[in-house]
Amino acid sequence: MAGTALTACSKAEEKTATAAGGDAVKVGVLQSLSGTMAISEVTVKNASMLAIDEINAAGGVLGKQIEAVVEDGASDPAIFAQKATKLVESDKVATVFGGWTSASRKAMLPVFEKSKNLLWYPVQFEGNECSPNIMYSGAQPNQQALPAYDWAKSKGYKTFFLVGSDYVYPRTANLILAKHITADGLKVAGEEYQALGGTEFSGVIAKIKAAKPDLIFNTLNGDSNVAFFKQMAAAGMSPDKIPVMSFSIGEQEAKAMGPELVKGSYAAWNYFQTLENPENAKFIAAYKAKFGADAVMTDPMIHGYLDVYAWKAAVEKAGDFDPAKVRAAAVAMDPIPSPLGPVKFATNNSLTQTGYIGEADAAGQFKILWTSTAPIAPDPYDPVAFPGKTCVIG
Template sequence: MTIASKKASLIALLMIGTALTACSKKPEGGEAPKTDAAAPADGVKVGVLQSLSGTMAISEVTVKNAEMLAIEEINAAGGVMGKQITAVVEDGASDPAVFAQKASKLTESDKVSTVFGGWTSASRKAMLPVFEKNKNLLWYPVQFEGNECSPNIMYSGAQPNQQALPAFDWAKDKGYKNYFLVGSDYVYPRTANLILKKHIEGAGFKVAGEEYQPLGGTDFSGVIAKIRAAKPDLIFNTLNGDSNVAFFKQMAAAGMTPTKLPVMSFSIGEQEAQAMGPSLIEGSYAAWNYFQTLQSPENAKFVAAYKAKYGADAVVTDPMVHGYLDVYAWKAAVEKAGDFDPAKVRAAAVALDPIPSPLGPAKFAPNNSLTQTAYIGQADPAGQFKILWTSKAPIPPEPYDPLAFPGKTCVIP
């Protein structure tokens, strides 16, 4: 757990940087989405399950906001098959056990048609048996470690071959040969780093060190001492949540700012940059499948809509856009299937034509994962990311890395 002063500071930053739904403006042309468990007779219920408290709130509150914005827009445009959406919002509290409990409540007691949410792989893996048992469908919006394939989860976040490995390809091209891996101690960082190690060593390069801290941990003195001794060329950072605040502050205090020792992060986006303070990560790198700085009419429309609802200073991130896309993809799949049944919706989702989105045209592959473009960005003084590199084409998802998990494939009947 974080110490009291860190938590107080983080809460203050979040209150400044993020306007929560309860105090948001209602957009013109539609009613705010309902958040009670009772849907009207002509409506349909969905679950929205994110961490609204705890160490992951720094990242997940705004994903919830984006999902709610999509629901509100859809309701204002007439709903789904003529039905208004009622969102049942729950707090996963940054605790996998709570996520499992709330997933059970949503699917069994509230009888929602589908659920949007989750961030950490620990939370997703805790929810997975619930969705498989109850034959419901979770739309998961965050990059993850792969090595999983379920008919009851739509994985719109990046697989490793769409985020971590493109970051390594970029680093190779830049001449980096000596890497240090730092992560939170749970399944995503450990598995992502296993995959990275296989590729780093396969290229004849060196892993100078590998260190983990508990999720929410704030003491990086030992880790930083090992980094200093190892003298890496680049740090791959798979820390999540507010541990990043402590890590970057303590690295700066040790004289290892991102301009002196490059850091490539996989879970820091625009929202985290604002909450942490842009100066703290200025010059560092991030790998995602979306940055707010992407230039397209669809992205400009989304950013404007989000700012109109949550404030002119609000920023948007990759997981937020994926959460927003997930709601629209569910709507399109329901309408293609002509039914709210989760199995029929899943089958329709992977058969959809590309969906216009802030990411660009988005399409789910038969393995329930999204085909998407990879980007490398560098943090600027305002906490935005200048895009330095773009993959040559959208990258098909590979749930199982062939070096780390040879012979494993994903086939969903």
């Protein structure tokens, strides 16, 4: 896949050499550099490394250069847990940036809660979790999945088919969507799952064809999306025939799959490369200069990048690398500039951010069709699916 070529970074870059004779602070960068999720996660690692390089070039953090210890989670939650343990216990890192699937995050959570260290998690997820040892910069359901549903409802879609990878994020996100669809008197026409990395969708596609939904909500992750969209097209069910709203396909995935496959389909994120602001233009230029002029940007990449800068700002506000002090400083900071625009962590460790819905074009970029009227405050527990549950960290 396209992600494989991106793993061929120099060993010197992976270790992020520190200034000669200067003190250093170690951080972990933990993403899938191999396996089914590499198509998505390699570029998040690259974005985090770009932020580290930029910060080091500007003088580092509290007078120290950042030394990144890069590890491969290999698309396996058990390996993510093993590598997180290594980073915290053996490498003695000050913090860790990484993870994509909720299965990987759930596997790492006990490591960070036991060690009292801090994980910066950059990807949208299903909510229903609230830990003092994770900074959740990716979207909560009320910042991605539910705005997408509300938009679809406003466009007149009434029947929905839910397709996802078989692990916690897709199942919980679809539970939330189904609760809202049912509460609104609309119809869930079907719900099907495929193992993460699975490539056989003939049975799922036959059920979609029989159900004739108005729209498919797609929570497949990784390169399963390639097989799904190819087989849908081969069955005469391309996005112009049955609209698809995806929550894990961005510009990188569209490029790797072939933009024609996803042309006309929809995606909901908190960032698209087509956003126009000075910080985004600066990031795009810097990333392309480092990783190639044909590189594309995605929402998780931006969150991986801004997480490093948010950690730096919080460390400097706290005057300390201690994870508890950094977390307290992070949720007390004023908004910080980013390619998303100014963003701020709420007291529940999640990011307040704007929601967007885009339509994929023939080049694999997204035309923005809808923007939330204001940044959306994060709510980890959807009140319809999980009534009475709240997130309090303190």
